[in-house]
Amino acid sequence: MLDTLLLLALNGLIWGLIIALIALGLSIIFGLLDIINIAHGDFFMVGTVLAWFTLNLTGNFWVAFLIVPLIGFILGALIQRIVIQPIRNVAALSIVATFGLSLILQEVVRITFGATPRRILPPIQDTILLFGINYDVYRIFAAMIALVALAGFFLFLHRTKLGTWMRAVRHDRDTAIAMGVPAQHVYIFTFGIGFALAALGGVVAAPITTVEFRTGVDILPFCFMAVIIGGLGNLPGTAAAAVLLAVIEGIIQSFADPTVARISSLVLMSAVLLLRPQGLFKGLAK
């Protein structure tokens, strides 16, 4: 019993780290551009699909870790420039626009990739004995990749000029522009990074989940939960909340139905929204 519990908690932790990557993308887009991005789950889905294409075209899964986030970045930057920029000042419209974007991404994948769910074999096939079962080494590797990417992102945000610009524009847009920060470019860059993070999450998760055009729809609510419970725009809080939620859901799943686990985290999220709208981890911000 304890073994199962630990195993589900570990699964939750790994999944939480991957979600943290995706949710961070959602959070920076939200924090900087004030946009509720309905298409964010589909950015993740595009990542899994691109990983599948990379594997089938090059025969090498590892290439996907480099190429897919890059493609994601370019797609994100283009989307910001073409779709988001013209409607930037009207936030309600951004929900409609990103909803349309979500439909477009799903349909394009359905046309090119097909509607049948597929699986990718993990590039590392080994297993190790963990809590009494043979655990996939790739899952542990996936968690490592996610951790490294998270650490890299926070380093980027705090140690580079571009990262500082991003924080500056989020903190006070007008002052940042007055100080010479090219806000428009920062927006494009931020959207690109947001897409790239979700796409990287997709590559990491592709061998663990199924690859199909619908996966984004299921993952989006979870990412929003992480962003809300962590506090809107609070990046470390978002990452922490993603891990916390996934571990809690994993533990609840050891004795109850997965939907019960999902319902309990949604109820937790409502409570956070109503009682602590600034998120659970206010102290972690900045």
Next chain:
Amino acid sequence: MTMSLMMIRRAMLIAFIAALIAVPWVVPALINKFWVSVIAEIMIWSLFAASVNLLFGYVGLLSFGQALYFGFGMYGVAIGISTFGLSFWPAFGLGIVASVAIALVAGIFAVRLTWHYFAIITVVFSLIFYFFAVSVKSVTGGDDGINFTLPPTFSFGGYTASFSNETFQYFFIFAAVAFCFFLMHRVIQSPLGKAFVAIRDNDTRAELIGLNVYQLRLIAFVMSGFLAGVSGALFAFFGRYASASYMFYHVSGEAVVWAIVGGAGTLLGPVVGTTLFIVIREVVSTHWEHHSLIVGVMAILVVILAPTGLVGLWNEWLARWSAREKVPATRTSLQSEP
């Protein structure tokens, strides 16, 4: 000589209603019978989009969880008939009462929040019940849903009227939807509606002139739940079916798109948006299975090119046209002066 805007609008509205009444006879003759039921479905979904519009277009709250109240209306009817063996009207009543009750409970919490937080909490509430409906299969049938046989609407002695008569079904839906739109129109014209708009435009100012913003938002929320509930109940009658899949957030999202693309804050905007998208779906889906692609592109194009929606664009165009008409008129009157 110039027709006033009011008259143009009124003439168009009368023509529109007359066209809707003529549908069961004209449409089968011109196209085919199938389109009568498509138009009936459009009316139901228009009412659903109107429930988004009442909240967003007039009170300024963007709800992303209207599918919850739609679902309660739908399940109230379906469970009422299939489980409790209710007849038509009590089942209709149960659907409406259920959706209004859940809207009241959700609203008490939701309208404490505004803007982003409001959009998110409404979608969270609807997701909670969506997952709940999916998991209690014995009651809701989960994603497979519940099929039921519809009892007659009216029966006097030997005479019965039921939805198995397609013309009756069409007119019942038409009457119910038209009645709800009429109610909404009256509310918007009333002092209550003016208070809603005051809150939408500036909630601080509304508070300062003595409006109870929380209470007014809650009233609007429950009214909007009522509209969504009626549309859900009608949809259950129409399809003889209820399914948890109609409570998913995508259904709410579509209604938001229909309302905003059609024109939020206008009475008939949701009708225009819903009609546009369902007609595209029906026309294109028979030839091409990827019709969602067109829906997505259109949604983006409309918000970029016509941020006030199609009806908003039309109103601007109409206002410009009537202004152009008036200018020469005043000039001639000036010239005729001695």
